[in-house]
Amino acid sequence: MSVEVYKTDIQQITCATLPTKWGLFDILGFEREVDSECGARIETAVALIMGDLKNLPPLLRIHSQCLTGDALGSVRCDCRGQLELAMKTISREGAGILIYEFQEGRGIGLMAKLRAYALQDKGFDTVEANEHLGFPIDRRDYVLPVEILKHLGIRKVRLLSNNPDKYAALVNGDVQVVERIPCEVLPNPYAKKYLLTKKLRLGHALSLV
Numbered sequence: 001m002s003v004e005v006y007k008t009d010i011q012q013i014t015c016a017t018l019p020t021k022w023g024l025f026d027i028l029g030f031e032r033e034v035d036s037e038c039g040a041r042i043e044t045a046v047a048l049i050m051g052d053l054k055n056l057p058p059l060l061r062i063h064s065q066c067l068t069g070d071a072l073g074s075v076r077c078d079c080r081g082q083l084e085l086a087m088k089t090i091s092r093e094g095a096g097i098l099i100y101e102f103q104e105g106r107g108i109g110l111m112a113k114l115r116a117y118a119l120q121d122k123g124f125d126t127v128e129a130n131e132h133l134g135f136p137i138d139r140r141d142y143v144l145p146v147e148i149l150k151h152l153g154i155r156k157v158r159l160l161s162n163n164p165d166k167y168a169a170l171v172n173g174d175v176q177v178v179e180r181i182p183c184e185v186l187p188n189p190y191a192k193k194y195l196l197t198k199k200l201r202l203g204h205a206l207s208l209v
């Protein structure tokens with residue numbers, strides 16, 4: 001993997017209100033400049049915030065972009081279900097933060113993800129498909145969400161996630177996870193094999209009942 005250098009600290013670009021199906025959030029835009037062997041680029045993410053985050057360690061969901069699931073309604077994965085569950089859970093409590101970042105396809109990008117889907121159509125599982133294409137199984141890192149939390153002065157969270165890597169990234173970034181709350185939705189038959197692979201090969205805390 002190429003070495004990346006952060007040219008600027010994370011910057012909050014703006015804040016606007018975002019009325020949603022699950023209530024009124026503020027949407028904050030963040031960006032920073034990154035230099036790597038592949039050239040300079042701007043890395044962005046948004047944070048959706050509801051309510052007072054100072055009362056309790058806030059509910060936190062870190063959601064990686066999934067165009068096919070989040071926007072197109074694909075049920076090959078559980079992304080959209082998890083996104084909706086997280087927003088509902090935050091709304092029910094009246095407070096929390098959802099960081100939406102753009103590491104599509106576990107960080108390999110949309111075109112590579114679609115190529116991996118094509119292999120999965122031929123019987124590969126999600127791990128085998130990535131390996132066959134020469135990609136890491138999961139290329140994501142969560143440095144940017146951790147920086148956003150620090151920028152917002154959030155040092156303790158209740159994490160809505162099944163993913164051990166997100167938990168570890170927060171702890172390694174000095175953000176205390178006082179509770180891990182499962183973010184599991186009823187599996188669609190199309191997603192069952194994918195979710196089972198996430199459970200058995202990637203260590204995700206899924207019950208799949």
Ligand SMILES: [Zn+2]
Pocket residue numbers: 066068069070077078079080
């Ligand atoms: Zn997805």
